[in-house]
Amino acid sequence: MxxxxxxxxxxxxxxxxxxxxxxxxxxxxxxxxxxxxxTGTIDVAGVNALVPAALKDKIVFDKRDLVIEMxxxxxxxxxxxxxxxxxxxxxxxxxxPDDKGxxxxxxxxxxxxxxxCKPKSxxxxxxxxxxxPRAKGKIAKDVxxxxxxxxxxxxxxxxxxxxxVVVAWWAEGDSNYHTCVAKLDESVKDAxxxxxxxxxxVTVEGKD
Numbered sequence: 001m002x003x004x005x006x007x008x009x010x011x012x013x014x015x016x017x018x019x020x021x022x023x024x025x026x027x028x029x030x031x032x033x034x035x036x037x038x039t040g041t042i043d044v045a046g047v048n049a050l051v052p053a054a055l056k057d058k059i060v061f062d063k064r065d066l067v068i069e070m071x072x073x074x075x076x077x078x079x080x081x082x083x084x085x086x087x088x089x090x091x092x093x094x095x096x097p098d099d100k101g102x103x104x105x106x107x108x109x110x111x112x113x114x115x116x117c118k119p120k121s122x123x124x125x126x127x128x129x130x131x132x133p134r135a136k137g138k139i140a141k142d143v144x145x146x147x148x149x150x151x152x153x154x155x156x157x158x159x160x161x162x163x164x165v166v167v168a169w170w171a172e173g174d175s176n177y178h179t180c181v182a183k184l185d186e187s188v189k190d191a192x193x194x195x196x197x198x199x200x201x202v203t204v205e206g207k208d
Contacts, residue, residue, distance in 0.1 A: 040200045040201030040202075041201055042063055042078065042079060042080055042201045042203070043080070043197070043201065044061055044062060044063050044080045046197060047061045047080040047194050047197045047198045048060060048061050048194070050191075050193045050194035050197055051191050051194045052190045052191065054190070055188055055190060055191050057100070058100040058101065058188060059082050059100070059101060059188060059191050059194070060082065060083055060084070061080040061081060061082055061083065061194065061198060062080070062081070062082075062083035063078065063079075063080055064078070064079065064080070064081045064083065065077070065078050066078075066079070066081070066087055066093035066095070066109065067090070067093075068090065068091060068092060068093055068206075069090045069091070070091065073206070074206055075093075075111075075204065075205070075206030076204070076205045076206055077093045077109045077202055077203070077204055078202070078203045078204075078205070079109060079180065079198055079199070079201060079202040079203070080197075080198040080201070081095060081107060081198060082095070082097065082101060082107070084097075084098045084100070084101075085097050085098060085101060085107065086098075092108070092110065093108060093109045093110060094106065094107070094108040095107040095108065097185075101185070101188060102184065102185020102186070102187045102188045103185055104160055104162050104183065104184075104185040104186075105162075105182075105183060105184050105185040105188060106182070106183050107180075107181070107182045107183075107195070108179075108180075108181050109178070109179065109180045109181075109199075109202055110178070110179055111176050111177070111178050111179075111204070112125075112129065112176060112177060112178075112179065113175065113176045114128075114129065117175040117176055118175050119172075119173050119174065119175060122168075122170035122174070122176075122177040123144075123149070123170070125177065126149060126168040126170065126177055126179070127149075130151075130166050130168055130179060130181070131149060131151055131166065131168075134151060134153045134155060134164055134166065135153075137153040137154050137155040137156070137164070138153060138154040139151065139152075139153045140152045140153060140154065140163075140192075141153075141196075147169055147170055147171055147172075148167070148168065148169040148170075149166075149167070149168050149169075150166070150167045150196065150199075150200070151164070151165075151166045151167075152164070152165050152166075152192050152196060153166075154189075161186050162183050162184055162185060162186070162189070163183075163184045163186075163189035163192050164181065164182070164183050164184070165181065165182040165183075165184070165192050165195045165196050165199060166179065166180075166181050166199075167179065167180045167181075167196070167199035167200060168180075178202065178204065180198075180199035180202050181199075182195035182198075182199065
């Protein structure tokens, strides 16, 4: 999948959701979503510690706010993310790398309703949309927990090899679920543990 296809995927995934989950304040380290489930502690130092020595001059994480604006509605995602990667627009929380991050790399966070925004079986929907399509790859990690799933998988799509890091989380009774996805070029794939830790702690603030 080339970068154009990756960006189009991000746009479509975020456009499909008409609601955003209301979470903690953008400046907090440990916040809860509206159902009261902690999304973890934003530990930038801990994330940077997981970047291999050979990549420390290419990827440095910082605490960042990714703001989406749709009309008068605004949603802010706060997480540890590479500080030199740039947000691709105001309509979606998708980051593209600089020239050190690898051509096929990217990172995005978002909220999805999978159609009408109402309570659904988010575990099954997250599997359908994010995890099952990656099951053909070489899975390095697949951890399921109540209200959360994490996968790290090596993919080979038409000769383009990437390492995908996917974290999805939800709460029973919510009208949507959240995802954090990092697609890493072969040149930076060893930073996958750092991206996993970053995706484990995302706060969401904004209009529901």
